[in-house]
Amino acid sequence: MSEASTSVQRAFETDGSFERIDGSTWDYTTTAFDGRVTVDPSERRDPESGTGADSVTEATTFTATVTLPTLSAVTDEHVADVVEDGWLETFELRVEDVSGVTRRSRDLDPSVRRSGSEIVVEVSLTDANTARGVADAAAFVDFVEGTYVQGIIPGYDYTEPVTSIRSKARQHGNDGA
Template identity: 35%
Template sequence: MSTDAAVRRAFERHETYTDADEGFVVETTVFDSRVVAEASEETVYTLTIRTPTLAGAVEEDVGDNLLAGWFETFERRVEDAPKAVRAEIDLTVDMHSEDGEAIVTLQFPFDRPDRAPAVVKAMAEYVEGTYVEGVVPGFTYRPPVSELLADATHSEETEHDRGGGPLPL
């Protein structure tokens, strides 16, 4: 079986993903998160997550300094995404804003097609959690951020929510 066939099969079998025109959509996050895998000498995964920028998420006007600081902080935190898994990940991060969205692209080689769906899921959820941690108090947030905040405030703590270590590999 070729590497790209093994990768496709792993994502198709994982309950977290739905097949998209190009790649797979992560269904466990509120933000649009999609992964594409390209195989040559090694399989490289590209996970793209589209989140609102601070200005795109709130009703009020936001000052330029706060906008710049929020984006820079979010970017620095996203660079720690490999800490969400117990694996050596050589991560390349690209972030930019476009039309009210912060577009996060995480790219990394990974040689275990059977574990790749869990690694991608963990990183997508890490980025979403990092986004929520960076919410600035005092603003009125629009959906989907307002929904994320409501869920975080009203959910009952479960065994899973108490934290824990990185995803084992």
């Protein structure tokens, strides 16, 4: 993939939640899970620009990918297949509601797939405004993490990173933050 433009680099640096991995990929550093955003600058039709020749603008496609553990990967005991499958199905349905978290109204269609003991959630969004594109990609990663945490089933003994996430939530709840 090509080197990201200066405006894209500046947008990631200004956001402050990302560390650059290579010329077109950034690691999102504020969640417990692996969130990455890859950029692909190109000339595209941007719906906000209207129609005709003037609607072709320089835009950037941001592909946000979040890798999370399956429920059984973060518990000390066995999780029945029916529970794991039902949990994943519910998670997928919740992730579909992502469109409302972005700064720009978007019709996002995230994909969710299971790969062994991991779940990979991915979405692509295109924006001519690089700062807004970066912010929307970050909002997607945060939304996926929050959706995952909402789905934690009580009654299991969890391992990392779920124990840390739950501990931080309790601390923030107890101090009124």
